[in-house]
Amino acid sequence: MRLDDVSSGEATMSLAFDGTVIVPAADPDDGERTAAALASHLTPTSSVVIVNVIEKAGGGIDKASVSQREEHADDIFERTDRILESTDATVETAVLYGTDVVERIFDEAEDRNADAVVFTPREGNRLAELLTGDVARRLVKEASIPVVALPQDDS
Secondary structure, three states: OEEEEEEOOOEEEEEEEOOEEEEEOOOHHHHHHHHHHHHOOEOOOOEEEEEEEEEOOOOOOOOOOHHHHHHHHHHHHHHHHHHHOOOOOEEEEEEEEEOOHHHHHHHHHHHOOOOEEEEOOOOOOHHHHHHHOOHHHHHHHOOOOOEEEOOOOOO
């Protein structure tokens, strides 16, 4: 990961991910937004791992069948691949399973010796964040490697 000053009369910053980044995506729209925001920061040496964590209930009843959630992950990967295929980066996808989404993301980052976890924050109201455990906030608070929240690409 590089943060460079690029000067051409005015001060600007350029962020480039030139190593391995883990990109969690919760749903197809989230994956697409994140891929769009990430694409311009990739280099030929970038390795992107798009992950979707299938949360297991840990002894309780799961919200949906594993096969339904794997199909959901396939939709996420298809939409992110469409955007990232125009870059020179290496792109992989992985379905992960675990009882704690944030813990599983950081375990994967460690297993792959990733340089950062990269995401775009999703809009949501405070009540929804409280009910879902606010994964974005936990990613930042419990970070074991750098976590980068990219602004959404509005172009």
